[in-house]
Amino acid sequence: MxxxxxxxxxxxxxxxxxxxxxxxxxxxxxxxxxxxxxxxxxxxxxFPTVAVTGMTGVGKTRLADTLARRSPTLGSDDVGSATMERRTRKTAKGRGFRFRVVPGDNAATRLSALDEVFHDDPVDGVLHVVAYGHATPRRTGGTTGVAQATREELLADELEDWSITAHRIASMAVRRDRPIWLVVVVTKTDLFEDELDEAVRYYSPGSGSPFARRLDELRSLAGGAKLSIDVLPMAAPDGTKLGKGSAAERQLSALETRMAQLSGHV
Incomplete structure (x- = not known):
């Protein structure tokens, strides 16, 4: 001393x-x-948390597997999952994402998962998956064979599903003191390549489509400054067509780049 x-x-x-x-x-x-x-x-x-939402049959789990660089889940060819699935993506730079795949079927487990990701442990971003009427139809319980549904029916189901999710996103956004982000991921684009521009426009805010009007309502409820909305296409969620230089590979890269920007990783 x-x-x-x-x-x-x-x-x-x-x-x-x-x-x-x-x-x-x-x-x-x-x-x-x-x-x-x-x-x-x-x-x-x-490692921000990302909710992966959307109706049954649009490819949510396969998209999460692709983003997490994970082989397709065993049995993922079956349509629908009764429980929330979790994936993690880690990069060489010590960053990544934690994905929460919300069940698409209207069941108690789905409502519980929605409560978890939007209320109990609010996520940082949302990937809402749509398929422009090309979702794989789900069989009615107790039936066999291939399920059938028209494109118009699938679009209507998709809109109904989005209304439920949009309400939860709005409730979460008004409670948060920082902005959140939403990316509408239009999957299975390899099934409608000639209509890709029309599909992206259908899901874009301000386009006047039924889905766009719901997005505009969400932005109004949540506050434009609190919610950013992007619309990006994504083909081949199972990763089988992600050859170097392919359209699918470019789409995946664009989605990952935008997620990194929204999360402050770049």
């Missing part, structure tokens, strides 16, 4: 020294207490 330190220490009364010691201890305790919260915030910044 230096002479000046001894001088300062001797000039302090007992209560003053106790107060300083208490202050230092309190600061140390506060740092330890806030540590977990700081670490959680840092982790979420590096």
């Amino acid at each position: 230096t002479p000046s330190s001894r001088s300062v220490r001797s000039s302090l009364s007992g209560p003053a020294r106790t107060a300083i010691g208490t202050s230092i201890a309190g600061s140390a305790l506060g740092a330890l207490t806030n540590g977990p919260g700081h670490l959680t915030h840092l982790f979420r910044g590096r």
Whole structure:
């Protein structure tokens, strides 16, 4: 201890020294207490959570598998999943995403999953998957054979499904103190390549389509500054056509780049 330190220490009364010691201890305790919260915030910044939503049969799980660089899930050819599925994507730069694939069927498990991702543990972004009327129809319980549905019926089901999800997104957005992002992913584009521009326009805000009007309502409810909306096409969610230089590979790259931008990774 230096002479000046001894001088300062001797000039302090007992209560003053106790107060300083208490202050230092309190600061140390506060740092330890806030540590977990700081670490959680840092982790979420590096690995934001993304909800993957959409009706049954649009390819949500396969899209999540592709984004997570994971082989297709065993049995994923079956339409629909009764439980929420989780995927994680890690990059060489120590960043990535945690995906939460919400069941598409209107069941209790789906409502529970929606509550989790939009209320209990709110996500940072949403990939809402649509298929422009080309979703794989789901068989009615207890029936066999190939399910049948017209494109108009599938578009109507998709719109009904989106209304439920949009309500949850709006409720989450108004509670948040920071913006959230939504990417409408138009999948199975290899099935309607000649109509790709029309499909993207159908799902774009301000285009006047039934889906676009619901998006405009969502933006109005959530507040334009609190919600960003993008529309991107995505072919071959199973990754079988992701050859180098292919349209599918370019679409996947565009989606990943936009997600990275929205999450502050670049």
